[in-house]
Amino acid sequence: MKADVYTRITDKIVSDLEQGVRTWLKPWNAEHAAGRITRPLRHNGQPYNGINILMLWATAVERGFAAPIWMTFKQAKELGAHVRKGEKGSLVVYANTITRTELDVDTGKEEERDIPFMKGYSVFNVEQVEGLPAHFYAVAEPQLDPVQRIDHAEKFFAATSADIRHGGNQAYYAVSSDYVQMPPFEAFRDAESYYATLAHETTHWTRHPKRLDRDFGRKRFGDEGYAMEELVAELGSAFLAADLGLTPEVREDHAAYIGSWLKVLKNDKRAIFTAAAHAQRAADFLQGLQTKKEDDRAAA
Structure with missing residues (x-):
């Protein structure tokens, strides 16, 4: 069959x-x-x-x-x-x-x-x-030159009004305090790498209850809920990168998730469809904030 x-x-x-x-x-x-x-x-x-x-x-x-x-x-x-x-x-x-x-x-x-x-x-x-x-x-x-691309990305993430903080050597989203933590801009290989990483973390940011309220029941590193949320962020950041003309950042720390993703996908043939759908919703939500920002400026 x-x-x-x-x-x-x-x-x-x-x-x-x-x-x-x-x-x-x-x-x-x-x-x-x-x-x-x-x-x-x-x-x-x-x-x-x-x-x-x-x-x-x-x-x-x-x-x-x-x-x-x-x-x-x-x-x-x-x-x-x-x-x-x-x-x-x-x-x-x-x-x-x-x-x-x-x-x-x-x-x-x-x-x-x-x-x-x-x-x-x-x-x-x-x-x-x-x-x-x-x-x-x-x-x-021709695509936008690097300066124009980075300016576009800067405006895109600024329009989300996410609380983005800088310091330390890790990039993550703190859901309980609702902020994105990024290493200093200078710590990245180049500007494109910085914004590609920020795309990943702002995809996580959309999961908050007052935004898309996305919860796969993650409790600890490597469990099914954790793996699904990371897969959504991986895909969402790739979709955003394509829209912004950026190359996705190949983060070696994320290679560790592959085993968890394989376990999830092998157990549930619909899991990748679910992850891709949530990733698309996250990208659409962030894109929608661009329009809202423009509307707010026009009304001011």
Whole structure:
């Protein structure tokens, strides 16, 4: 029997992790779009979200695709193009529901219940497609220079109004006191490394009860709840880094989590979907604070 979507995707990520590969840390290639860092994009320029980001990044790395743009066979055809013969599609998924009528044992009445599930379909990278309009293949405008990128990142995190403190040699989020602790700026290899690390810690910051109220029941280092929260922060910071044009920071201390992540993913085939969904919510929440800051300034 063909493996379900949850199993297929989880098995792929587990396989990568068993080889020590965190796919989300190497999702881009400098050959396309002048090296611009981005999330995978649909044919209309809309970015993919959640688990689909991980899957398409993984495929791009594995198969050497530099272009970030993907489309279905039908979409390519509608654009007057065609997928090259023999090319293999890549899996993406979307959430759907099926309605079932079940007997409520307490009331004895039949009730309709919506059951969520994932459905998959195939997309192709534009490098697998011939005859597309030129702009699908064109090198995009150069990415922002380092000074502009860092200025953008500084404004982004300032707009969150998070309590960010500096000192010591550790980066962490203190949930009980609700602040982010960062080593001094000068302690980092470069500015990009600093902001990539800050992206990780501010993803943790979103878990507070007065924000997204994310709680996996973590009690001690290495337990399942701890591993899930760290996985959410890893993925969330990678999504933010892509949006900000930053390269994710490869923190060696986080390599220690791989064993815990493997245990969680092997025990629950839906865990990576849950983590990616929470990571997307965290990134969206932080992005939403940018709009709020702009609205507050306009109203002042």
